[in-house]
Amino acid sequence: MATLVKMPKIGLSDESAIIAKWYKKKGEQVKAGEVLFTIETDKSTFDVEAEADGTLLDVFFNEGDEVPVLTDVGVIGSEGEDISSITTGQGKPESQAATQKLQIPEAESIKPEVSSKETVEKAYPDLAEAEENGIIKISPRARNLAERAGVDFRFTSPTGPEGRIIERDILALIEKGPVFTPAAKEEYLKSGLDLQVSEGTGVGGRITTGDLQKNSEEQKVEKEASMAAKGLEKQETVQKSVIEGPQQALQYKEVKFTNIRKVIARNMMNSLSTTAQLTHHATFDATEILAYREKIKAAGEKYGLENITLNDMVLYAVSRTLLNHPDLNAHLVGETMMVFENVHLGVAIDTERGLMVPTIFNANLKSLNEISREVKELAEQCRKGSINPDYLKGGTFTVTNLGPLDVEHFTPILNPPQTGILGVCSITYKPRLVNGQYEYYPAMGLSLTFDHRAVDGAPAARFLKDLKTNLENFSLLLAR
Template sequence: MATEVLMPRQGQSVESCIIIEWKVNEGDVVTEGQPLCEVETDKATFEVEATASGTVLGIFYPAESDVEVLKVIAAIGDEGEDISAMRPADESPAAAPAPAAPAAEEKAAPAPAPAAAPVAAAVSATGLASPRAKNLAAKKGVDISTIAGTGPNGRVIERDVAAAQVVTPAAQAKAAAEGLAIPEVGTGLGGRVTAADLTSVAPEAVAEAVASMDFPGAVNEVPVKGVRKVVAGRMLNSLQTTAQLTLNSSVDARSILGYRSKCKAAPEEAGVGGISINDVVLYATVKTLGEFPELNAHMLGDKIVEFGNVHLGFAVDTPRGLMVPVIRYANLMTLKQLSAETKRLAKACIDGTVDPDALSGGTFTVTNLGAMGIESFTPVLNAPEVGILGVCSVQQKPVAGKDGSVEFVPHMGLSLTFDHAAADGAPAARFIASLRNKLAAFELTLAG
């Protein structure tokens, strides 16, 4: 009897998955445990494996289909078995993916060169070329198939190659973008025109070149789906349903920089070499949230839920987009434990193996753009959370000494966005002040 392959449930919060691609075709023989397809939730990607050995008798949904969990997506069994009873009601035979294209299938013709940067005329119908023409083309680095021949029967001869103008792709792009003239001969190999050879052209020439180009030029349409779709929906909903206000400040960073240096210099057996500045900020944030339950909270319409434990979310930039894994019970962890859990969750997000349930349940979020040189920004709340902390880069800041002198001291920027409907400005400002104190004397914070 044929075996059903179900769309598995990945976490309690996942209701459907998108099939990214099938790795097999109908009629293929597979073994139990062999990957059949790759699917994507709104939070992670994973492979669906064969639940039995046999022949793939049916594939019920094509790539790009959004399929509810626990629905039958394929059937495996003995060749010739009847699987009509297994087919979902919303599936039709036409939905199955077509077999892979044969290797000999012709490739699409390349796109034409930009109009503003013309090169040689189209190749002759015969495609013939003399040996001398071929030798010269090889020396000049010219694609002889792009040269129109003037010899007998359209044959490309030596003089055709000698007269051919060769323009590098970079030069073509620059000429089109900036309206620059292309000289007959360049300084590159074999007279090749490079980007450095381009010069300005008259305004009328620019207008003529631009007028001949297709407007608006090349575009790339990116479907909004998966993580991008979820992030877009959440951010828009957050800004539409919350009263967001951002407070910007900075903290003397000498203590945390010094502590980070000590960790790096510590013996390997101490196990603290991997502790980062971000880990330090997360740890201090957790300690501060214990003093301000109004920010470690959710705003749920007619009620505010304040949490006794800190479940700290932190933003991770992944190839699939922004993810926010949650460090559960962060308030019960040491700095070393917090650092290890942060790295574990971040790696799972980047690899696409994170448990979807690890991406929900946060009570407060931290997002760090300091490594990108950002001095201040406005984080968007991860609703229904009441607060989110933005961590910025370390910059030298002039500080007046008691004797009137000025000293440049490294300072780290902090940007706190909070929901003004759930918390007032004064407690939010006190939160920032307390966090500054903990970071400015971080070793004392550890001692506490």
């Protein structure tokens, strides 16, 4: 009996994923456990294995196609087995073909010679009727490509004969956007929303249902602001600067942002534009944690311990200290604080693809050795690009460490809706007066950025002071 191969649901909130590569071709033999294809989300890649022995009888999607989760992407069965009952003439399951049909709201009829997006939406309840009446002229190849890519071809500028939309028009639309996830596309067509965003937060910049909700809320705010400002004149002054001098030819190359770089860029801009960020800097005497680190290096293997680092110790101390400072172990959503009972610690990881922040859930309930082990596992998964997306969210506080890169102090940027993020800096040697004599001690820097809307300067400073005390008396902290 034939076995359908489905697009897996990796993260709880994933709507779709892109097929990056097929390792088996139609007609080839496969065995259970063999890698069939690789999928890509916005931050990770995963290998999907075959669940049954047999022949790959059909493949419903190509490399580069975005596919909704839990959708059939292929079928495995016995060689020569009849699978016509589960596929259409186009090689896709009937249920999938049905879901790809566009539903366009009904309204009053208009002149059939106009082919704008607004005209099509108002005139006909579905795409087939619009095409039959000559409103939309689109080639089959272009239509199929638009459906697979998740774009609304009504945004295209036709370049084919007699105003016909052809494949190159769809390719141009994919390049400039907007491109939707399947779920978002369906919601957009039903809502009649005036789309004011050309790029979203999904895979490859695709617009998700979350982006549509945010767009709707922004339009509501803009409408209210416009009504409040009615009757007031606005003047804009455009200043132009002219640089005079000889023109010199500059050699350069253009490097487009990767998907993860786009996500990072959007998140950073959103963080700085929507929060009131302030940073406190402090240092602590790292003598005790350095001594503890030397003990771990000398005898850790004997006791079955991980290679516990200074950063692991900071994470442990943060997870305990935050319990006494709940406003920093919280999310600020609108004008409501969500204060968490346990500490879900985000840890910034540097990878070749860009910065990733996996979460150690319930860090305050884990031992130093458990935290050290989990950080290493999550970091390795991030660098391989195989981390479960559910581990890239849910953090209540973040720690980022630039100490190994000799950074003495810096200003970390918040990860909204979190209210705090701690930067860990390098160790420098500073003098201090002891019994009338100056001596040098290892001083480690800490940089705490917090959202001043939720936390005032004094409470933030008290957190840093408590953290400093815990780190300077690390052995006592472990004994609690």
